[in-house]
Amino acid sequence: EIVLTQSPGTLSLSPGERATLSCRASQNVRNNYLAWYQQKPGQAPRLLIYGTSSRATGIPDRFSGSGSGTDFTLTISRLEPEDFAVYYCQQYGTSRTFGQGTKLEIK
Amino acid sequence: EVQLVESGGGVVRPGGSLRLSCAASGFAFGDYGMSWVRQVPGKGLEWVSAVNWNGGHTDYADSVRGRFTISRDNARNSLYLQLNTLRADDTAFYHCARKIEVPWHNAFDLWGQGTMVTVSS
Numbered sequence: 466e467i468v469l470t471q472s473p474g475t476l477s478l479s480p481g482e483r484a485t486l487s488c489r490a491s492q493n494v495r496n497n498y499l500a501w502y503q504q505k506p507g508q509a510p511r512l513l514i515y516g517t518s519s520r521a522t523g524i525p526d527r528f529s530g531s532g533s534g535t536d537f538t539l540t541i542s543r544l545e546p547e548d549f550a551v552y553y554c555q556q557y558g559t560s561r562t563f564g565q566g567t568k569l570e571i572k
Numbered sequence: 573e574v575q576l577v578e579s580g581g582g583v584v585r586p587g588g589s590l591r592l593s594c595a596a597s598g599f600a601f602g603d604y605g606m607s608w609v610r611q612v613p614g615k616g617l618e619w620v621s622a623v624n625w626n627g628g629h630t631d632y633a634d635s636v637r638g639r640f641t642i643s644r645d646n647a648r649n650s651l652y653l654q655l656n657t658l659r660a661d662d663t664a665f666y667h668c669a670r671k672i673e674v675p676w677h678n679a680f681d682l683w684g685q686g687t688m689v690t691v692s693s
Contacts, residue, residue, distance in 0.1 A: 466634070500679035502617075509667060509683035510617065516677055553617055557678035560631070561607075561619040 467556050469564035477572040479501055484541040488554035488565045492535050495558030499540045502529055504566075505550045513552075514539065546571075574598035574682065576668050581687030588658050592687055594668030596652040599682075602626070602646035603673035607654070607680060608691075610655045610664035621653065622678070636662075658691045667690075 468491040478484055482539040488499065497517040502510040512521040514530035517537060527542040541548055549571050580592040587636035592608070607622040619644040622631045630642050641654040651668050672681040 497674070498677065500677075502680075509685055510680070511683075512672070512681045513680055515672060515674065515679035519674075521672070521679075521681055555617075555619075555679065558632070561622070561678055563617040563619065565616045 467494065467559050467562050469554050469556055471552075471554060471564035471567045473567060474565075475568045475570060477570050478544055479572045480544050480546055483542050484539075484544055484548070484569060486539040486541075486552055486569070488532075488537040488539070490535040490537070493535075493558075494556045496517055497533050497537075498556060498558035499530070499532070499537050500555045500557065501528075502553045502555065503548075503550045504553065510553065525537050527556060541569075544569075576670065576682060576684035578666060578668055578684045578687035581666065581689045583690045583692060584658055585693050586659060586691055588691070590655045590658065590689060592655065592666055592689070594653075594684055596649045596651065596670075599670075601649040604673065605678070606644060606654045607669045607671065608642060608651075608680075609667045609669050609680070609683075610662075611667065611686070612664045620649070622671070623651070643685040655689065658689075660691050663689060663691050 470489045472487045481540045501514040504510045518530045529540045551566045577595045605624050608620040623642045627644050639657045643652045665687040668684045669680035670682035
């Protein structure tokens with residue numbers, strides 16, 4: 466099983482700042498099949514990015530994904546108040562596994 | 573409205589069984605692969621099982637293989653998960669999720685709110 470490790474566990478930033486979230490895989494993610502989700506309290510996850518860097522329908526362009534192999538990054542260029550949430554990465558190159566999440570909180 | 577609505581959760585004793593349902597509406601259900609993903613309250617996500625568009629191919633996480641069975645009825649726009657030999661560590665919210673309509677990409681672009689399964693004596 467591919468284990469995904471997200472860092473940091475918690476990220477404290479202010480609106481307008483840039484956020485960089487990391488997802489590291491225990492082995493290469495085949496075809497860079499990696500996705501990112503946002504989850505707010507009491508809500509279901511929302512797909513942001515698939516295939517490492519493709520934005521899902523309706524996702525603002527301040528969200529971007531990058532990386533390859535075992536190291537992947539989600540970047541939020543300028544934080545809006547509604548961006549504070551928990552973010553999960555998911556690989557689907559070999560079965561499907563999720564990272565443990567990064568909580569993005571207001572500083 | 574495009575949505576997924578789960579039902580069938582509840583409290584069950586260890587070793588017991590439960591059948592979860594997911595009702596799809598607002599889209600062509602039969603065109604999409606579907607999955608179940610679970611989440612312990614306050615914790616992370618764990619993929620459980622997947623089925624392709626016509627039910628001909630299924631896949632399971634190692635933690636549930638041999639105990640859970642996924643199925644679908646496209647005529648009823650419904651997805652199911654049969655949970656047998658339940659254990660305490662199966663306690664979680666169970667979400668159904670739709671695979672995106674991009675070939676080869678098993679990411680999930682539509683999720684239900686989930687139904688809670690509690691395994692306790």
